[in-house]
Amino acid sequence: MYSGLNISQTDARPMYLQIMEQIRQRIAAGDWAAGRELPSIRVLAAELRVSVITIKRAYLDLESEGVIVTRHGKGSFVAEVNGLAGELQEEKLAEHLTAAAELARTLGLTPEDLAKRLERARRSVEKK
Amino acid sequence: MTPQNHIELRSVRKAFRYFTLDDLTLDLPPGQIMGFVGPNGAGKSTTIRLAMGLIAPDAGEVRLLGHAMPEHQAIAKRDVAFVSDDMKLFPHATVGWHMNFIASIYPGWDATYAATLVKRFNLKPEQPVKGLSHGEHVKALLLLSLARRPRVLILDEPTSGLDPVARHELLSEFMDVLRDDSRSILFSSHNTVDVERISDRITFIDRGRLVDSRDKEDFLERWRRIQLQLEPGAVLPELPNIVGRVADGSFVTLTTNRFSTALIEQLGSAVREVHRMSLEEIFVASVFHHREVAGS
Amino acid sequence: MNSLTYKLIAKDFQQHRLLIAGTIAIGLVSLLVAGGGTTLLFNLGMLCWLTAIAAYGCVVAMLGIATERKERSLLFVLSLPLGYGDYVRLKLVGLMLCFFVPWAVLTAGAVVLVLAAQGMPDGILPFTILLCGFLLTNFSMVLSCALFARSEGVMTLSIIVHNIAISIFIFLIGPIPAFRDHLQDPAPTWGSEFWTVLAVEGAVFVVICSLPYFVAARRRDFI
Numbered sequence: 056m057y058s059g060l061n062i063s064q065t066d067a068r069p070m071y072l073q074i075m076e077q078i079r080q081r082i083a084a085g086d087w088a089a090g091r092e093l094p095s096i097r098v099l100a101a102e103l104r105v106s107v108i109t110i111k112r113a114y115l116d117l118e119s120e121g122v123i124v125t126r127h128g129k130g131s132f133v134a135e136v137n138g139l140a141g142e143l144q145e146e147k148l149a150e151h152l153t154a155a156a157e158l159a160r161t162l163g164l165t166p167e168d169l170a171k172r173l174e175r176a177r178r179s180v181e182k183k
Numbered sequence: 184m185t186p187q188n189h190i191e192l193r194s195v196r197k198a199f200r201y202f203t204l205d206d207l208t209l210d211l212p213p214g215q216i217m218g219f220v221g222p223n224g225a226g227k228s229t230t231i232r233l234a235m236g237l238i239a240p241d242a243g244e245v246r247l248l249g250h251a252m253p254e255h256q257a258i259a260k261r262d263v264a265f266v267s268d269d270m271k272l273f274p275h276a277t278v279g280w281h282m283n284f285i286a287s288i289y290p291g292w293d294a295t296y297a298a299t300l301v302k303r304f305n306l307k308p309e310q311p312v313k314g315l316s317h318g319e320h321v322k323a324l325l326l327l328s329l330a331r332r333p334r335v336l337i338l339d340e341p342t343s344g345l346d347p348v349a350r351h352e353l354l355s356e357f358m359d360v361l362r363d364d365s366r367s368i369l370f371s372s373h374n375t376v377d378v379e380r381i382s383d384r385i386t387f388i389d390r391g392r393l394v395d396s397r398d399k400e401d402f403l404e405r406w407r408r409i410q411l412q413l414e415p416g417a418v419l420p421e422l423p424n425i426v427g428r429v430a431d432g433s434f435v436t437l438t439t440n441r442f443s444t445a446l447i448e449q450l451g452s453a454v455r456e457v458h459r460m461s462l463e464e465i466f467v468a469s470v471f472h473h474r475e476v477a478g479s
Numbered sequence: 480m481n482s483l484t485y486k487l488i489a490k491d492f493q494q495h496r497l498l499i500a501g502t503i504a505i506g507l508v509s510l511l512v513a514g515g516g517t518t519l520l521f522n523l524g525m526l527c528w529l530t531a532i533a534a535y536g537c538v539v540a541m542l543g544i545a546t547e548r549k550e551r552s553l554l555f556v557l558s559l560p561l562g563y564g565d566y567v568r569l570k571l572v573g574l575m576l577c578f579f580v581p582w583a584v585l586t587a588g589a590v591v592l593v594l595a596a597q598g599m600p601d602g603i604l605p606f607t608i609l610l611c612g613f614l615l616t617n618f619s620m621v622l623s624c625a626l627f628a629r630s631e632g633v634m635t636l637s638i639i640v641h642n643i644a645i646s647i648f649i650f651l652i653g654p655i656p657a658f659r660d661h662l663q664d665p666a667p668t669w670g671s672e673f674w675t676v677l678a679v680e681g682a683v684f685v686v687i688c689s690l691p692y693f694v695a696a697r698r699r700d701f702i
Contacts, residue, residue, distance in 0.1 A: 069403060069459065070380070101358040104351075106216060108383040112400050232702070237557055239699035253562070253699055260560040270554040275494050284490075288483055288559065324555075 058094050062103050070105055074113040079122060082133055083144075093123060093131040187249050188212050189335045189367045190234050195243035197229060204229050204391040207243070211384075213334075214364035216357065218382030218399075219371035220466055226391045227371040228267070231339045234369070235265050248335065261289070264328035267339035268321060272312045278323050279308030282330075289331040297330035303352055317344045322353075329356055336360060338370040342377060350374075354381055379403075379462035387469050394473040399462075406460045406468070407442040411435045411453040422449060426472040438468050484565060487556065488573035491543060495577045498542075502535040506585035514596040521599075529610075532585055533645055536578055536618040537638045540625040543574040545634050557701055567626060567695040571688065578618050586611040602664030605673045606653065612680040613648045617641050619687040626691050652676060 060077045062070055081087040093099075096114060100107045114131055117123045125131045159169045190211040197204045204226045211217050221227050232238050233245050236256030245252040250259040272281055278301075286292040301308060304322040315323060321344060328336060336357075342350045358381060360366050372378050378385060385402055387394035395402075413419070413433050424446070427438030435453075438460075439446060447454055460468070492499075506528050513524025547553050556566065589611065593604050624637035653659060657672035 064376070067459075071400065097362045097364060101355075101362050104354050104358050104381060106381050106383045106399060107214070107361060108398055108400055235558070236562075237701040253701075257560050257562040257565060260558065265558040267554055269551055270558070271551040272555055273490070273494070273552050276490075284486065287486065 058099055058102060060099070060103060062105055071109045071113040071116070074103070074105075074110065075117055078113070078117060082122060087133050089133050089135045091133045093133065095130060188246070189248055190337075190369060191244070191246040192230070192234065193244040195230075195233060195240045195245060197233060197238065197240050199229075202226070202229075202391060204233075207388075207391075207393055209386060209393070209396065211335075211367050211369055213367050214361065215383040216361060216368040216370070216381055217384045217386060218378035219369060219386050219388065220373075220375060220378055220462075221371070221388035221394075222470065224390075225388045227388060228339055229391075230388065231265075231267070231337055231369070231371060234337060235260070235263070262334040263337060264331065264333040264335070265337045265339075266321070266324045266328050266341055268341070268343045269339075270324060271320060272323060274313045275311075277309055277311050278306055278315075281312070281323065281327060282308060285327045285331060289333075291332045293330055293332055296332070297326065300326045300330060300356070304349070318346060318349060321345060322349060325353060325356075329360070334366050336366075336368045336370070338368065340372060341370055342372060342374055350377065357381060375461070375463035375466060385462070387466055387473075389470045389473055390477075392473075392477070394469050402462065402465055403459065405440055405442055406465045407439050408458045408460055408464075409437045409439065409447070409450065409454060410456040410458070411437065411450060412455050413453050417453065419453075420449065422446065427468055440469070440472070483559060483561060484569040484572075487559075487569050488576065491570075491573040492577055495539060495542070498535065498538065499577060499581050502531055502581045503584050506531045506581065507588055510585070510588045510592045514592050514599065516598050528585065528589065529614075529645070532582060532614050533617075533642060535581060536614070536621055537642070539574055539577050540618075540621045541634065541638075543577070544570060544622075544625040545628070545631065553702070563698065563701050564692070564695045566701070567691045570626060571622065571691050574622055575619070575688070578622075579615075582611070582615055582618070600663050600665055601667050602661045604667040605669060606658045606662065609652060609658075609673065609676050609680070610648070612677060613645070616680045616684045616687070617644055617648075619684050623687050623690055627694060 060074060062073055066073055078087070078093070087093075093114070094102070096110045097107055100110045103110075114123065114125065118125050118131070121134055123131050124134050155173075156169070159172075164172070188210045190209065192207050192209040195204065195207045202224070207226075207230060209230070219227055219230070229238070233240055234247055234252065236245070236247065236253030236259065239253045247256070247259040248262055250256070252259065272278075276284075282297060282301075286294065286297075304319075304326055306319060306323055306326065312320070312323070321341065325338075325341060342353060345353065354377060357368055357370075360368060370378075379399065382399050384397065385399050386396040411419070411434070413435060415433065419435065424439050424441035425437050426440050427436075429436045437450075447457065509524045509527035509531060511524070513521050513528065515521070515524065547556070561569075586608075589607055590604065593599055593601060593607055621637060621641045624641075625634060628634045628637060655672060657668075657670045661668045
């Protein structure tokens, strides 16, 4: 089961974080569907030429985030409940809204102005 | 399957005329790769030779696959492969001769895998060993070791003198070995980048003594460089686990081996940046700290 | 493991096969020269024959042990499934075999020469046999030294000492009346002195060959 993940040597972030992000991306994009089995820890370690302990850590952290579930003796699977896709999108939405609120304040918009602008944007998206 | 450690050293001591290895305790469980790092002359080769039974400890215990060393090395070595960068094959024979020789000794020899490795490492069976470059020689030794599928691989500087392509190939083969969680690898190396990447566990050694030995991720999590900018007249509180301190005017760089968010809170607003450290930086800082503490 | 020691012995033998063949060739030619009829040819031939065997012994001990250590192929051998005792044993047996083959051929050749050559009195046969026996015993000492010598200096000294020993043997044993007086006899005399010297040679050979086993049993460091 070829994973297609990639570890960059020049990326300053720790390897386990890179792995986690790439797995999250694939899940969020829908490439790795809910319920899909993840490569076994040793297989992925061999494929990426990264230590087993690093993969273990990535999987453990992903599990504690609820992104994947590990069934003892069976392997790790993409979590069914909540779809990570939804969770990530939620985070993104929160970020965007905060940014919008800050910009609105800079521009001096009133809360009603902001709400009107949001409604306009929502309608234009619906038309697409 | 095998709960016992593959390699075990307990308070091992070995004295030479100008160097003593002392109080060395080391464990390698199955399914793990241990990277063994130390300055030149620290005792890496000595430790490896003790593990292989080539020299006997003055005190302490050495066990390889559960067998007491050096007494039972003939049995232990049936399942262990050893490659050292100062090891050479028989000069009068060819690479192919050696392959047949090893195949006839070890029942685990995988001829198909051997053939694959010959191609991958770009070796020629009919070539006499005399004519091999250092890198090719090491690759031949590694081929002979990998193709017999030993339970334990003990490697002393296996990638020294290898070009980046060969190193890449080799690391892939090592990680392939670890697909089987009943096998393990101990390798010593100066190449901290490789060690950082593929080791599960890392052991630092300096001047014949163990400096530190723990999971790689542990090392990477515990060590940080913290950059501070102090207000004029401000004094840093005395904090534990600060192993390095470099001051340049109002800028101070602290090195800690026990990072925690609590530490950052204690340092407060003076903190400008917190950086993780590469294994190489951790290694150097560890050794210097260890030497300071040892008083040498 | 027994099969491993056998393979390593075979490897040592194979490695030296050219040397073995060459020594036999030189030795046989020397014997032919020695049978040429004149005293000069006899002396020349026997000297060459003697030198061939002695020199070969030194080369075998050096190549088989010291060079292997220097060339780092020793580490490769040590990575194989054998212990220190196994290694000492296989080196002893293997290299002794490498020496024994040409020695046996050239000893037989010398005996044939003495018996067959016209102008040569058979009376020199006992001394010749004792000399051959001494060469074998001497080699066993060179080999044992090589197994435990840690430096090239000691090794070289050992070779020098053992080469001198050959001359000493000839000068000490040769003039003994029991041998010297019968050198020109048409028939060999197997006196008690002959059997005594032969027995001593045999005893020393056995003791020297078993020494490595005892030293190996006590020593625990391969390198």
